[in-house]
Amino acid sequence: MQTRRKQLENELLVLRCCQGDSVAFSQLVANWQERLWQYAYRLTLSDAAAYDIAQETWCAAVVGLRKLKDVDAFPSWLFGIHHRKCVDWIRKEQRRIRKTRALSERANPNSDPPNNEEQDLLEVAIRKLPADRKALIALRYKEGFSAEQIAEVLGIPAGTVKSRLQRTIDKLRTLVEQESHE
Numbered sequence: 001m002q003t004r005r006k007q008l009e010n011e012l013l014v015l016r017c018c019q020g021d022s023v024a025f026s027q028l029v030a031n032w033q034e035r036l037w038q039y040a041y042r043l044t045l046s047d048a049a050a051y052d053i054a055q056e057t058w059c060a061a062v063v064g065l066r067k068l069k070d071v072d073a074f075p076s077w078l079f080g081i082h083h084r085k086c087v088d089w090i091r092k093e094q095r096r097i098r099k100t101r102a103l104s105e106r107a108n109p110n111s112d113p114p115n116n117e118e119q120d121l122l123e124v125a126i127r128k129l130p131a132d133r134k135a136l137i138a139l140r141y142k143e144g145f146s147a148e149q150i151a152e153v154l155g156i157p158a159g160t161v162k163s164r165l166q167r168t169i170d171k172l173r174t175l176v177e178q179e180s181h182e
Contacts (some may be wrong), residue, residue, distance in 0.1 A: 006031075012069040018066050029058060033141065036082050042138040043086045043131060044093070053089050057082040076152035079143070083135055083153050090131045125175035133168045140165060 010031060016024035036057055040050035061079050069075055115178040126134060132154075139145045139153060147165070 007072075010074060011118065014065065014068065014071045014074050018068070019099075025062070032078060033058075037139055039082060039143060040080070040089075042142060043134050044073070044089060045127070049089055049093070053085045059076050060085070074150065075143075076149050079139070079145070079153045080150075080155070083139075086135070087131060115135050116169055121176050121179045122172070124179055125172050127173065129168065129174055133164070134172070137172075156160045 006076065010028065013024045013031070017028060033054060036054040037050045037093045040053040041047065044050055044053070057078070058080065061078060064081070126137060129137070135154070139150045140147075143151065146160045147161045150161045154161070
């Protein structure tokens with residue numbers, strides 16, 4: 001969530017960036033880099049991936065910034081790019097994991113999956129969610145975005161965001177209960 005002053009500062013920086021001001025772009029990166037990294041980390045659980053995704057987001061932002069019609073929409077626009085970069089990375093990683101698992105199972109068919117007992121129940125439950133649901137939770141509760149802003153980021157109606165959030169929260173409750181009884 002942004003204060004009005006911070007919002008105005010970012011809007012001014014965006015306008016200056018559109019005019020080619022590299023100092024303004026550096027300041028914009030400084031203002032948003034940590035939030036982008038944190039969001040990517042929440043979805044990927046990888047420091048290196050979060051850093052790489054944030055860098056890819058900034059590269060895409062540089063190219064598309066001049067096309068941004070409404071500077072007030074910058075946070076949603078930036079997180080929209082970032083979210084898509086995260087989803088791309090997650091898809092690639094899931095393919096890599098499936099291939100690795102398949103090879104591992106062929107080589108060692110009787111091995112047990114790793115034990116995650118030391119992790120917090122909620123974190124374990126969140127990790128079990130599909131990537132799109134992790135994104136909803138991260139955007140709403142970590143980034144503080146409204147349903148309308150999340151809708152802009154994900155490109156879906158606000159009503160869909162609200163219903164998916166509610167179903168995701170219900171699913172988390174069920175998963176936490178299951179984990180606590182195991």
